[in-house]
Amino acid sequence: MAYRTHCLVCAGTGCVSSKSYELGIALENELVKRGLAQEVQIVRTGCQGFCAEGPVTIVQPDGILYCHVTVQDVPFLVEEHFLKGRPVKKLLYKTPAEKALVPALKDVPFFSKQKLVVLRNRGLIDPEKIDDYIAADGYMALPKALTEMTPEQIISEIKRSGLRGRGGGGFPAGVKWETCRHAGQHRGIEPVVICNADEGDPGAFMDRSIIECDPFAVVEGMTIAARAIGTTQGFVYVRQEYPLARHRLLKALEQAREYGLLGKNILDTGMDFDIEIVQGAGAFVCGESTALMASLEGKVGEPRAKYIHTVEYGYMDRPSNLNNVETFANVPLIISRGAMWFSSMGTGDVSENPWNGSSGTKVFSLSGTVNNTGLIEVPMGITLREIIFDIGGGIPKNRKFKAVQTGGPSGGFLPESCLNLPVDFDSLAEAGTMMGSGGMVVADDHACMVDAARYFIEFLTEESCGKCVPCREGLRSCAEVLSRITQGKGRPEDVALLEEVAQVMKDCCLCALGTSAPDPVLTTIRYFKDEYDAHIEKHVCPAGACKDLIEYAIDAAKCDGCHACVNACSVGALTGEVKKLHSLNKATCIKCGACIEVCKRDAITTLPRSYAA
Amino acid sequence: MPRMTIEDLKKIREQAVRTMTVRAGEARARVIMHMGTCGIAAGAREVMGALLKEVEDLKLTDVIVTTSSCAGLCSREPMATVQLAGQTPVKYVDLTPEKIVQVLKQHVLGGKIATEFALASGSETTG
Numbered sequence: 015m016a017y018r019t020h021c022l023v024c025a026g027t028g029c030v031s032s033k034s035y036e037l038g039i040a041l042e043n044e045l046v047k048r049g050l051a052q053e054v055q056i057v058r059t060g061c062q063g064f065c066a067e068g069p070v071t072i073v074q075p076d077g078i079l080y081c082h083v084t085v086q087d088v089p090f091l092v093e094e095h096f097l098k099g100r101p102v103k104k105l106l107y108k109t110p111a112e113k114a115l116v117p118a119l120k121d122v123p124f125f126s127k128q129k130l131v132v133l134r135n136r137g138l139i140d141p142e143k144i145d146d147y148i149a150a151d152g153y154m155a156l157p158k159a160l161t162e163m164t165p166e167q168i169i170s171e172i173k174r175s176g177l178r179g180r181g182g183g184g185f186p187a188g189v190k191w192e193t194c195r196h197a198g199q200h201r202g203i204e205p206v207v208i209c210n211a212d213e214g215d216p217g218a219f220m221d222r223s224i225i226e227c228d229p230f231a232v233v234e235g236m237t238i239a240a241r242a243i244g245t246t247q248g249f250v251y252v253r254q255e256y257p258l259a260r261h262r263l264l265k266a267l268e269q270a271r272e273y274g275l276l277g278k279n280i281l282d283t284g285m286d287f288d289i290e291i292v293q294g295a296g297a298f299v300c301g302e303s304t305a306l307m308a309s310l311e312g313k314v315g316e317p318r319a320k321y322i323h324t325v326e327y328g329y330m331d332r333p334s335n336l337n338n339v340e341t342f343a344n345v346p347l348i349i350s351r352g353a354m355w356f357s358s359m360g361t362g363d364v365s366e367n368p369w370n371g372s373s374g375t376k377v378f379s380l381s382g383t384v385n386n387t388g389l390i391e392v393p394m395g396i397t398l399r400e401i402i403f404d405i406g407g408g409i410p411k412n413r414k415f416k417a418v419q420t421g422g423p424s425g426g427f428l429p430e431s432c433l434n435l436p437v438d439f440d441s442l443a444e445a446g447t448m449m450g451s452g453g454m455v456v457a458d459d460h461a462c463m464v465d466a467a468r469y470f471i472e473f474l475t476e477e478s479c480g481k482c483v484p485c486r487e488g489l490r491s492c493a494e495v496l497s498r499i500t501q502g503k504g505r506p507e508d509v510a511l512l513e514e515v516a517q518v519m520k521d522c523c524l525c526a527l528g529t530s531a532p533d534p535v536l537t538t539i540r541y542f543k544d545e546y547d548a549h550i551e552k553h554v555c556p557a558g559a560c561k562d563l564i565e566y567a568i569d570a571a572k573c574d575g576c577h578a579c580v581n582a583c584s585v586g587a588l589t590g591e592v593k594k595l596h597s598l599n600k601a602t603c604i605k606c607g608a609c610i611e612v613c614k615r616d617a618i619t620t621l622p623r624s625y626a627a
Numbered sequence: 628m629p630r631m632t633i634e635d636l637k638k639i640r641e642q643a644v645r646t647m648t649v650r651a652g653e654a655r656a657r658v659i660m661h662m663g664t665c666g667i668a669a670g671a672r673e674v675m676g677a678l679l680k681e682v683e684d685l686k687l688t689d690v691i692v693t694t695s696s697c698a699g700l701c702s703r704e705p706m707a708t709v710q711l712a713g714q715t716p717v718k719y720v721d722l723t724p725e726k727i728v729q730v731l732k733q734h735v736l737g738g739k740i741a742t743e744f745a746l747a748s749g750s751e752t753t754g
Contacts, residue, residue: 016646016649017646017649018649018694019649022650057650074652075651075654075691076652097662097694098662098663098664098667099660099661099693099695138651145639145643148639148640149642149643150643150647157633161633274631282632
């Protein structure tokens with residue numbers, strides 16, 4: 015008998031770590047106990063995107079969203095909701111702003127402003143069952159591409175859709191496919207299709223989630239690309255740190271092979287194609303196309319200059335078409351629904367030239383100081399304000415928005431004045447940052463922009479492969495200058511020096527990681543120059559974040575002597591009797607922030623410290 | 628598992644339409660069984676079982692069966708509410724497995740309210 019109710023338990027990495035597997039098993043056991051196992055189905059889905067509220071569970075057809083469900087809640091939940099049909103109030107999602115109960119999925123702003131294309135199957139299908147994917151209109155595009163379209167027609171459809179590379183570069187996918195096909199024909203060498211799943215940006219997990227919630231779409235997209243380009247061989251380069259994504263991808267490949275959707279003579283059309291998974295060791299630079307291909311060949315993952323493009327001479331000197339996970343995941347729907355449908359979303363008119371706009375949607379991982387952290391998909395052209403305040407639910411603890419970094423660690427920071435900017439490839443580039451692969455980190459007014467730039471430059475210094483001098487030495491000197499500014503030892507000429515080094519890097523670095531690396535520095539100078547000046551001229555950190563420029567103090571009016579800070583302090587800098595005003599020893603305090611976190615009355619403040627020259 | 632042909636893919640899709648309708652929460656008709664303690668005691672589980680079986684046997688893909696709590700009129704349980712998209716919901720009372728099948732055929736499929744079992748149409752006033 016078909017199930018009357020489907021309980022969709024999120025099994026993305028975020029929810030798995032908050033025990034969603036255990037939850038699923040407990041639900042199944044309870045349903046058996048209650049005699050409901052034939053009526054209610056537990057489905058483990060890919061990431062549903064609302065990671066902050068995990069483990070997340072959706073009950074359909076009722077459209078009820080439950081958050082933070084634990085194993086202990088299961089007996090009550092099953093009796094009340096699945097047997098008696100009464101949604102359990104205490105487990106319903108509450109909006110951070112009003113703490114009001116919001117039961118229906120369509121009424122949660124986090125979901126209602128999103129437009130799901132790539133993530134359309136998230137929370138809907140079991141990512142480990144190919145039948146689920148087929149039922150949700152999966153593998154509709156491949157038969158069409160194999161029997162009704164020539165490779166040239168597929169390429170032209172992708173070009174007219176305006177699909178641009180989702181890995182960050184924004185290069186039109188159709189143009190890339192066409193060049194690769196021509197290179198293969200011209201040189202008489204079989205090309206190769208590669209999927210870049212080496213996502214290494216801190217705080218970014220778009221590609222991981224796409225693979226975890228719908229691995230089949232990536233496989234189908236790659237198969238269509240293989241037909242267009244004319245190849246029988248494909249690779250997915252996925253980092254070792256993504257075990258669940260790799261597991262699901264392996265299962266997807268296995269099932270597709272069993273169904274004859276991969277391998278020899280696909281769907282009896284005579285086409286051969288198979289995909290191999292290659293594990294990366296987690297080097298940031300291996301997300302760069304030439305470094306990735308070097309690593310695929312078994313060499314050290316270092317980029318090379320690209321005056322010869324990889325679409326002509328790439329992996330093993332073969333014409334190589336490399337696209338990102340999200341790009342491939344878009345392909346099946348473009349083929350089955352048509353280029354016009356895809357280009358109706360987004361900005362610009364791409365019907366003649368894919369460079370003329372940004373069509374479709376984009377997946378972002380929203381993190382940092384924002385209420386609803388998680389994974390979102392929005393139409394291109396949506397404003398930053400809508401993403402951060404409507405979908406993201408604004409800034410926690412009534413603090414003020416300060417900046418948002420887009421595009422990963424080498425992306426730029428944009429201030430409040432840029433919040434109405436439409437999010438598309440060209441607008442972001444104009445503002446000094448980039449789309450990147452879709453990381454979005456929000457900072458509130460407690461974050462220091464100089465310190466933020468220092469943090470990301472230090473990350474990039476460690477991840478720089480060191481092959482070219484401008485990147486290796488440029489980053490090192492930027493890091494040195496930035497740390498001395500955050501210590502209050504900045505020199506008057508430092509900002510000009512940073513700008514000069516940044517320009518050299520932009521002009522001379524071998525790969526895009528190097529040329530974009532100075533963006534955090536350049537954008538913070540462009541939009542937050544006053545903070546640099548305050549650090550350098552007055553030795554003050556206006557945000558109260560740079561440890562060397564502040565000291566902690568107890569606000570006597572607020573401290574109620576609850577003793578929480580004394581227990582939290584690991585160096586014994588805080589003392590005091592319960593219910594009496596506490597005191598802080600500035601000499602031993604290491605400014606770790608542990609006391610600020612536990613103080614419920616905001617009684618511990620940071621004061622600017624005059625610079626002891 | 629066998630190798631797929633293009634026809635096989637279509638078959639899988641057709642068979643799963645109902646599953647996907649339920650998961651997406653959208654359908655032409657929705658039958659809500661009132662499953663309060665009173666309803667269950669009066670036999671609502673059996674009524675729903677019969678309804679689910681009939682929906683299955685008739686291969687209905689656009690009808691959702693779901694549960695809700697006590698409708699308040701415990702003396703007339705088991706009760707069900709039939710909601711056709713874009714129409715006023717109708718409440719049925721004193722249901723039995725036979726009666727619910729008739730309601731399904733006459734109201735959900737035929738579009739005519741099964742007046743002999745119907746209590747009233749419309750929703751209660753809230754606010």
